[in-house]
Amino acid sequence: MTDTVLIVDDSLTVRMDLVEAFDAAGFQPLPCATVAEAREAILQGPISVIVLDVLLPDGDGVDLLKELRASPAGASAAILMLSTEAEVKDRVRGLQTGADEYVGKPYDTGYVVAKARELIRARQAVHGAGQPTVLVIDDSVTFREELRRALETAGYTVFLSSSGEDGLRVAADRRPNAVIVDGILPGIDGASVIRRLRLDAALRGVPCVLLTGSEDKGAQLQALDAGADAFVQKGEDVDFILARLAAVLRTTSAAPAEDATSLLGPKKILAVDDSLTYLEELGSALRGEGYDVVPARSGEEALELLAVQPVDCILLDLLMPGLSGQETCRRIKSAPIVRDIPLIMLTAMEDRAAMIDGLSAGADDYISKSGEFEVLKARVRAQIRRKQFEDENRRIREELLRRAREAAEARAAREFAETRAALVEELERKNNELEAFSYSVSHDLRAPLRSIDGFSQALLEDYATLLDQKGKDYLRRVRAAAQRMGELIDDLLQLSRVGRAELNRDRVSLSDLARAVAMELRKMEPDRHVELRIEDGLVAQADSQLIRVALDNLLGNAWKFTAKVAEPRVEFAAEPRDGGTVYFVRDNGAGFDMNYAEKLFRPFQRLHGEAEFPGTGIGLATVQRIVDRHGGRIWAEGTIGCGATFYFTLPPGRTGGRS
């Protein structure tokens, strides 16, 4: 698919220049002179890239940019601002408004095209990979076209290039899945192209097929030595080339380094100098090398720019009014995001002290200013390359660390899972044991009790005449003890059951449950007259069976301990406290000594004699366990002879969980 480039500029020269450059690069250029034309053009169809001038006859480019970013068509396009506005604030404004790139005029067409390609590729990478892409570098138009047709038929997306130099650039921008390169080319030859690709961190994994007309074994060896993955003679059938291509694509399983920036890709340099003349000279020299140069007139401007504009290298004048080069350098090198950008210090002086100052502030290199830019260019290249290698090393290190960390995490997770499984198994085993134990307790311990009670009763009924009062009393005691032990067994089983039972939370009306309990209590002792007050509308997220057991115990206790007061009162109600609800059961019965409040909830702990108030001492332990299971809290307040109040909470917790 051909990418459409919308070129919005009022200068005819710029339009023609860019139309020609993009056309040659295989784009579909769409020139516009005004904001109105641009608006019209955007409605016509999908646009991949928009090159946008800032000063337009009928409006402001940055305003149009804002408008574009808000529209569906403009939001997906890559937008490149192109402006004569040398002012730093314009650049900052453009980038902040949503431009992907800001290029100052004069510009290098090669840079603009390369940047456009890179932006498109970055956008496509986000939207997932499509067909495999192949770059064909050959100076013969006929052969290029023949190969393109064959490749496209086979389902590849093809990029074409007619020279090694251009091919490298296209490779850097498009990141093809494979490269087919002719051995003999007008500029640098095919072997050199491959060698340079192999030097680039981002491209070294791309499989390369070298084509040549020669049958010379030496040329083949030389090519393979340069790092070609396959070697095909140009005389071979095109199908043969396709087969080799498919083979090398299959064997290179390594995914391309997605986030790596290519050494051969378009580079941006920030030049900071207070002399406009020098900036212009420097700019034109570097642009000739294909760099885009962002000028800044002071340290302050440079820092402001760096906040919004990523660059690949910084050239910084040491002697500037305002913020000095040294201070600017120090600030750049202390900012985490930009401190890794190579920084070359410039000065007019052949000054050893100045050089040391610059380097001590963190500069990566140091060079004397002169009209001769060759050394500077070489240093810039070297610094960018160094940064590239450092980045790659760091990436490799991070990758290794990441793998090691992942392996460690996986191991830890596995160990954790194993330990957990073992614990769960152990817990289940213990639970089953406990279950079996309680089951046999409930069966086997009760059977003899039944005999003791049953035969005592039989004696009392059938042989009453043979027994005197004392004998009958003994038998009654035997029965009472057997029955009490039966109750103890029942209560213990219940305590054990409430700890093990699954918690089934649901909306429960506590008022209804309490009323049901009260009704049973009245039925069991119809002669007692207790004033029972139960608040209406008490609702909780809780297990109704367990709550019923808790209320049985709490209300049963209140009922029991009010047996000896003149006007017994029992109340079940709730009150808000600390953002939650506190339920309570209050009575005016026997009460208890607060010094023993802690002991109340322990199994078998009783604060009253059996003769005074019968009981097993397990009920409150059961209630506490039930409240615990719901994640709630229980506590009691009381005074001897004045009654007791049992408070509890039932926080609305996770459903079904075991606490």
Place this chain on the structure above:
Amino acid sequence: MIRSRIILLVEDNPDDVELTLRAFEKSNLVNKIIVTRDGEEALDYLFARGPHSGRDPALMPEVVLLDLKLPKVDGLEVLRRMRADERTRRLPVVVLTSSSEEKDVLGSYDLGANSFVRKPVDFRQFMDAAKHLGLYWLVLNEPPPG
């Protein structure tokens, strides 16, 4: 149909047997109570085989009082086999047990028990239950036609 007036008690604990028989006696129900001591014997009796092959297979008990914990074949298994056989499919079964474990109660009803009575430690309670059962199954309840 002629009513057999037979109650089959399946119980291995001799004390429980004795006390149950006494309870029925006390409740003045004129019934014949057959006692079997394990699940296998109970099934032999019901299907008139083995030591019970001499009895009239057409004469089925009115009700089976079935303990769950039994030697050899346990109570739930006896119930399962009874419900699987055409001859005993509709025979009323009352499960008697010491436990009130949920799984026993649910398991009994799932397998088609007609009633579930927990043997109380207080024998008077048990006698009440037995009385109630006897009255219900032997006096008030119309056995299924068959």
